[in-house]
Amino acid sequence: MAVTLGYKNVYRDPYGFPKWQEQGLPIRSIPAGLTSSAATPAGPQDDPSFKGWGMLWTLLGIFAGGLALNLTPCVYPMIPITVSFFGGRSAGDKPGQLGLVLHGLCYLLGLALTNSTLGVVAALTGGLMGSLLQSPLVLALVAGVLVLFATSLFGFWELRLPGGMSQMAGKSYTGYFGSFFMGLTLGIVAAPCIGPFVLGLLTWVAGMGNPWFGFLIFFVLSLGLGLPLFVLALFSGQLQRLPRAGGWMLWVRKLMGWVLVGMAIHFLRPVLPDFLKILLPVTVALTAGLHLGWFDKNEANFRAFSWLKALTGTACLVMATLWITSAVMQGPGIVWHPYSEQILREAKTQGKPLIIDFYADWCTPCRELEEVTFHQPDVVGLAGKNFTMVKVDVTKGGNPYHEELLKNYGVKGVPTLVFIDAEGQERTDLRLVDYLPAEQFLQRMRSITPPGK
């Protein structure tokens, strides 16, 4: 490359450093930790993202994240409810334009308040908030609700507020409190669904231990989440008068229904037995693909529709194939040791660096780390050769030994990966609390690999 830049005397030494070192020629090395940022983790008060303009940008980013959460199917069930609640209301006692805005705001506020409670609880307990939110019981409940809504979208029953309830909304709850209460209820429905997507945020908030920040962050997040619903609420009165746009609308409803079923399975996966973990998603994807692509009878008056159906169906089938082939082809993973003082001592005497993985089945980034990063051949190779890999499984709480470890290492949530160098010192700058792709994980591993190995 230097040649194209016009340099004349360009040489390459193909044997490079290893041969140079072999011949005993002068070499130099930089001790690890000198050049890399060995800064101690900053507390929330020192964190630049919480000062002046930094704070504003952080909150804006979180607001955008909340908006992005609307792309997850968590909001699907809320759409028809919002429409029927506000649509029914405006048909009933027609609050003015300003009144409608105020009602929408109350609704948004209620929604935000439930989610902010989540943030405050996370900050106050500072513990494993995820385990509470992701216990098998809660997971099964959420999955059940999702499937229920899915059957509605498939057209087995029509989703609308029970007559009594809309009557109440129209009469006794005419106050803004009615809208507020509605938002509050929906927030409770949505929170466990959104939980997994914001697990990293929860761990972060828990780590700061400041309830005020916890409240603020989740309040802003839910404002972002609720904004489209707010707009929907404003227009829901008109929306009901829109004519049905033909068969393709019904097809889109079925598509949303399948997405919800997929979601339900995604939630249930951690508590499923091993063989179902692959089998169930694949079966659903296959069924969804055949249904949406070919069995569905809906027709539309534009030609592209049949293409769209076939493409969607094909995409589902390909996804199923991808999962099952990847599962079959997946190579060996990292061999983990359970945590024990003896393993730690052995690693130290052998001069091996150590990685402790605080893991739980119900945590999505943990599983992603396990399934992707810890199955990557280079990671597996390096870990097997130079590292002692230790896993602490905190899926089931209540193990006093584990509780003590969590406290000793200052673990605020999962995943947490603790890197300990060959001398037995923790490298706090390397500590990991989120998913990391294999390439970057390798870099962290290499930075504590002893030289010459």
Added chain:
Amino acid sequence: MKKWTSIFPALAAMALTVVFVWYIERPAVPKQATWDDVVAEAKAGGYRIISTTELADRYRTSPTAVTMVDTRQDWEFRTGHIEGAVNFPMEPTAWARWRRAGDLEKFLGADKDHLLVFY
């Protein structure tokens, strides 16, 4: 049933996926570059080859007359490098070559006749 004809491309796409996944994930042994490969690459790139012994000779006569550029990753550089060498991490990809050309020119300086040794 006319609409069922589109199931055939779908099946083909599934078969393609299987092949693709197999190709990506198949266990592969990285190829060891032979001396001929190195020479051919040098010819294509327009640079010359220097042996470690010759480099060491030149280095001993005048360490400042030769600039040694270590193109490995910084963690490799940190764990051990030739004394006096400078680190310019490069991935061996066309993308990296294109992206970092400007940086390299700044890094190497204006003296186009200086002896440069990459490793």
